[in-house]
Amino acid sequence: MKRCQLSVSVILLGMIWTVLVMLPSSLHAQNEPRHVLLLNSYHQRMTWVKNLTRAVENVLEPEKNNLILHIENMDAKLVFSREYFIAYKKLLAERYKGISFSVIISSDNYAFDFLRFHRDDLWPDIPVVFCGVADLEPYMLKAVSSFTGIEEAPSPRTTVEQMLRNHPNIKKIFVINDHLKTGNSWRRYILKELMDLESRVIIEHNIKEPIDRLHQRLLSLGDDTAVLLGVYFRDNGGQFLTFEKAGDLLTEGLSIPVYCLLAFNLRKGVIGGDVISGYFQGESAAKMAKRILAGTDVNSIPVIRAGANKFMFRYPELQRWNIAEDSLPKGSIILERPVSFFTVYRKYIIIVGIIIGVLFLIVLLQMMHIARRRLVEKELRKSRRQFSVLLKNMPGMAYRSVFGSNWLMRFVSDGSKELVGYSPEELLKDEGVSFSSLIVNEDRENARKTIDEQLEHCDNFSIEYRLQSSSGKVRNVLERGRYVKESEEEPVVEGFITDVTNLKNTQAELAALNQELEDRVQRRTAELETSLTNLRTAHKQLIEAEKLASLGGLVAGIAHEINTPLGIGLTSTTYLQERLATLENEYKAGSFKRSTLEKFMQVADEGLAAAVTNLSRAASLVQNFKQVAVDQTSEVLREVTLYEYLGKVLASLRPRWKHSSHTIELHAEEEAKETIVKTYPGVIMQIMSNLINNSLIHGFEEMENGVVKILLSRTNGDICIDYQDNGKGMTPEQKQRIFEPFFTTKMGSGGSGLGMHIVWNLVTRKLGGVIECHSEVGQGAKFIITFPISSDSGTKG
Template sequence: MKYFLLFSILFLSFLNANENKEVLLIHSYHKGYAWTDDISKAIENNFSKHENIELTTVYMDTKRIDDKSYLENLSKLYKEQFYNRKFDLIIISDNNAFDFIKDYYEDLFKGIPILFCGLNDYTKERLNSLPFKDVSGVAEAVDIENNFELISKLHPNIQNLLIINDKSITGLAVKKDLVKIMEKYKERFSIEYTDNLEINDLKQKVSNLEKGKSAILFVLLFKDTTGKYFTHKQSFEQVRKVSEVPIYGLWDFYLNSGMVGGLLTSAVAQGQTVSNMAIEVLNGKDIKDIPVLEKSPNLYIFNYDELKRFNLNISKYIENPIIINEPSSIYKEHKNFFIITILTISLLSIIVVILKANIKRRERLERELSNRIEFDKVLLDTIPNAIYYKNINGNFLGCNSAFASLVSSTKEEVIGKTAFDFFPENIAIQNIKIDKEVLKTFTTISSEFTFYTPSKDMKHIILNKAAYKNIDGTIGGIVCIMDDMTERTQQRQFLIQQTKLAEMGDMISAIAHQWNEPLVELSALVQDIQTSYLLNELKNSDVENFVNDSMIQIKYMSRTLNDFRNFLKPSTKKVLFSISKAFNEINEIIGKQVFYSNINMNFNYKNTNEELLIYGYENEFKQVLLNIINNAKNKIVEKNIPFNKKAKIDINIQRCENCNMIEIIDDAGSIDEKIINSIFEPYFTTKENGMGLGLYMAKIIIEDKMKGTISVRNNGNCAIFSIKLPFKEL
């Protein structure tokens, strides 16, 4: 008997699985409308893989007629048409079909589950207002802001954006979102919105748009102000015919009519997604267990012909876009081969060019050296610094070999040229200003700049300029001696990073302290959830709380790693940054380690109602703070202070007249007066395995790089490190 019952259940399940399923697809619009046809085609293609699904499709045609009496007559027609039909599922496409089902569900389709797609203005409240609950589907939402951002990136010189729309239900829904985005972007370019023009007036406006400075966002246009109806192709193609500027859109059915593209709402994606949901329902899944896809499955799609027409390169902004009408090419088929070949040829060409240039340079030098006067040979060519001299008009009169090598020219080629021939425009302009000051004051002036040589080497140069006089007393021009600081600057940056790496051990220890508590908490959570499970007391809410509490601890641990990673990155340029933010991040890194060392670390902000800023290199500044605080902590730990008596590190922050001052005070004992004046010297250390670079690099960072001052003094049993830094560029 037991086996008979089992066989019966399996047999009935088999029959049910092979039973034909009937699906009714109700479209809001008409056959021939590209959006509707694409949804239908996607659903039909997906259903074609399942022989037991029978699809019936009807079209409400509400683009052409949608008054109340028509909808009532349509409901009577469907009632009579489907009187003897039993549907397993109904799919509705777009808003009008959704509203129709809402009004006539009880009379026509009571008890049948509903799936929707292409629904604009989706909200949970709208779904909850339905007279039935067996419903799910796919929302349709155009992504206006990302399309605005795409247009602004592809057309950085854009001045005008014309938005074309109509007053259909969809058009008005889009307009609500457009208003917010237009307000946000009105400062970037002029935005003109129109939905009340006759087609000829609209064409005239489009034809007057300035090429290269304008673009169009085409939303919808099925009716103009005269009530004239257009298909999607007719309206778009009339606008495209007179437009000399690129046209972007929000829906994919305009692509083959001449639209550039954008982040488009795809009818195909809507149809594929809702049909996948339908197959799940037809296979027995409860529709209530299928969540509504609230984020519209939009895609970046572009028309190759229009991209080529306007010479647009989207690869810099969009990864893996869909491009239609793109011709296949031999290059794409053999891309790797072409790349390797080109790189090989380029490399060989560069080697040949370099070898050839070296040979020519040696030949020229040999000829020139034989005729060089003793003055140039001894005085100029043996000096490693680049030297040049020029007249009061800025034309070079001569130079030494070092300068010619720096600008990859010969001394003969330099003569008669100006700074604009060898340096970037901004550097050349800066030099002209300095030249004028030198000629005016007749004093020696120093300046510095960084530039890239023709061979792409970065050079950091210090210039020392002075004017010289002719024998008759007139000003002959300017002599300049250039000091190449590149290697010294790079070595200094290397030492900063080396010092930072030397402190990694302390930081890793700090992270271990920071991770201790969340690891203990996670362990407790796991044990708690295990106990609940074993006692059969585990609830959904317990699992959710477990996940939430665990994620809090995991995110905290992840944040400590981010702090560590950010600390290791060298700052590339000077910026204004917050002192309190820097200290907060330092406290995140070593705060718990200091606390577990039985030390109170106090941050005392004297200017309580003011955010104090520093102009400089943020990560290097934090490195200085970390070094000094770590030194203080280590000195306190070495003293073996009793556990019932806490040591302290006080950090005072306040604004002075032209700077912000930071004092770091510890009570680990005063510094020996014999060495206090030597602690900032390189390689000076009192630690057995110390490198002697920490405080030296602190002085370099604060005084050389950030134009501040750092000093130390004793006050009784306390050592006080004082840092003063400017809050603006000097």
């Protein structure tokens, strides 16, 4: 039966394996491969084309990504006539009849121009990614769509800058290019790129001459000259040369540094440079093509104008010219570096190293284990000694008893002598004293029951009971223990019994003391509540007294202010009365004249005008004082135009600074000037009175020409009074305590210390607002009071 089950299992595993193996093939068959065309301008034998093709294959990975890569080589360096391109177009049309390409990659200018003119006839709207295109002009892409790619632009600037860093003594750079279309284009580009370096080095370009004569010229160059090799494949005599052969002929036997701009010139005698590489051109183009294959719109991929070039250097030339690798640009590629022993046998060295490391680790772990074991044994011996000493010195008895027995002891510490008057040996012997017999009879059964109940729920227990010692003395003890089940041994209970007689007595005394303390606290609390009530009453009386004192000062000032216009009015009427009596006497005596009447009328007009003006002023002062006084003595909520009311308040308070050099200015923002506020006007009066007194008494002490500026503004649904003076300011401590009751810098000189406390109290509690204080020594003081336009929400208490 088992053999049959095994056979069935093997068959099932075989079927599953077959399905797993066949599934990728079936899925692969369901997805038709996509076609990609690589159109090269030149022949596959060229190093440039070989490297470019290899890069495309490495990036696209045709077999892995189900792609068919078609490679076409135009060989346009050999044949580039119009008839050839027309015939080549017909060849491609016939060769790829019925094949739909997903993307086309072209290399170099001939293939690029061929696709610009013939792509839409051969493969309409198929995306084209070009690379290796030199002298790319905007008009070339205007008449075509779905084209993107990488421009082949040399990097003479970065190459020359690195050349000068590697050879600081260079004073002249000899640039080599042929005199064909591409060579002339490169010459112009290099000249433009190196123009601003001519102040540092001399830039010289080669002239039209055969290659052997050019080589002789290079051999004659001085030690302070370096060569920059551009594009050169045909000399002035018409001799065609491959890029590689041209580079070898030009650099042979040179004793001066040579740098290049094309990767295939990196041969013997050439150090390197920021080069155009067929591989990196192809790699960049293939990455763009891969994005298009993944679904990216070709028109959203911008043309790369620069950035496809790479710094590449030859290791032998770096050694020859003593150029350190860390001085080269980051990411530079080093060619022809010698292969080290480690590189050749890297795999075997790593395996041997791992084996040695594992063996060393095993030995190290074994040594650590032995050392740790010795340390643990040493610590265990030390712990046993410490435990023994600890048990002897602890004020109590440690024990081990059989679980479920009636305190049948298996171990008792020396603390038993002090606790119950018996030695451990006496409590352990069967014929000795039973520990349970030492428990007071009334506590024994309850203690056993409590221990059993606690051990039902957890492994620990704690209980208090009474013990009777050998001398008959009864002690209160606390027993704490836990259930222990060790393998191959009987279950036991281990614990510790401590004498808590003194603790119980202390607890009783503490309970009595706590009760007495609670009684004292209650009595003291009642006394403090009475004192607090008296203090609040006194505080309220002091505030009322401060307000009445302020009102008294206001009355005195107003009385003095009214006295002047009343005196002028009285003098004017008295003088008119005297002149009227004189006029009457003249009339009765018969000596009355017209001139006398006219003079009397003139005097009467002036006197009555003066009387009316001063009596009106007195009436206005009385009216303002009446309203302010009523507001200050009564707390009635009413609507006022705050700007006008503040003007009345300042008019009433004017006698306080009238005879000084100080001035008070009232301003308001346009929106705030007409704002009607529902508030307590008397509170506003009291606040402004206290603030002005504070400035006159403290801020302007021993100074002249003090200025108080009051600015009224609106902030959302609030009204803001910005009060500031240019007085002597406050120290940080004074600013911090400014609103504290009874805090004053004039203690003993008439200051009560309640003025600013009353201001804070009225703003926060009566107006339901906030007040901020800003001040520095010598910079004056500023108080910003903000409260609601409607004070219905303000606190009434």
